[in-house]
């Protein structure tokens with residue numbers, strides 16, 4: 197899926213002006229306020245009415261709310277309706293739910309529970325199951341592991357890679373965390389203040405960043421990881 201132009205304006209200011217291609221999995225990495233969430237919202241047709249979108253897409257994937265795109269949000273604790281049993285939050289056949297629960301390593305008994313009765317890792321797997329239940333061609337991931345503990349974060353990333361092989365969707369993963377991006381995605385674009393500073397394969401950018409901002413992001417992320425260890 198190729199986005200030849202994606203420009204978001206608000207009251208005369210250009211908040212985002214980028215172009216990118218999602219071949220198999222692309223990480224869009226940048227600090228807070230760089231335009232990652234707005235980019236995802238624009239692909240789902242969920243921008244605030246006050247914003248203007250100019251988008252040129254070269255793709256068979258249909259974007260928008262009723263398209264072939266699905267979103268996994270940052271916080272699984274608030275993503276689901278707390279007073280509705282898990283099984284009632286799906287809109288696909290029982291057979292498809294059972295297939296997904298098997299693929300995601302979830303026990304079927306969880307279907308009869310309410311969201312507050314699940315752990316963070318279980319909840320995020322349910323949120324992913326719901327997001328891919330209708331077989332999207334593109335899965336948008338908005339920092340899906342930020343609210344989770346480090347081990348659960350690693351498990352979810354590994355699971356997403358397995359699911360991509362089985363279900364065949366493309367992934368666009370937005371994050372400020374280069375380490376997570378590196379584990380999940382083949383390609384990366386670095387975004388700063390709504391503009392791309394560099395794009396390439398993950399290995400080429402991590403091993404040989406050309407831009408000073410990318411170098412700072414990499415150093416900050418990996419120094420932070422060493423510190424945590």
Ligand SMILES: Nc1ncnc2c1ncn2[C@@H]1O[C@H](COP(=O)(O)OP(=O)(O)OP(=O)(O)O)[C@@H](O)[C@H]1O
Pocket residue numbers: 206211226227228229230231232233234235244372
């Ligand atoms: N509803 C809005 N009205 C006006 N400006 C907005 C609105 N939403 C976002 N912005 C601005 O657009 C820019 C990009 O915001 P965005 O939420 O996409 O950043 P982000 O990279 O996702 O940050 P974070 O990692 O903190 O979620 C910021 O300058 C932000 O202040």
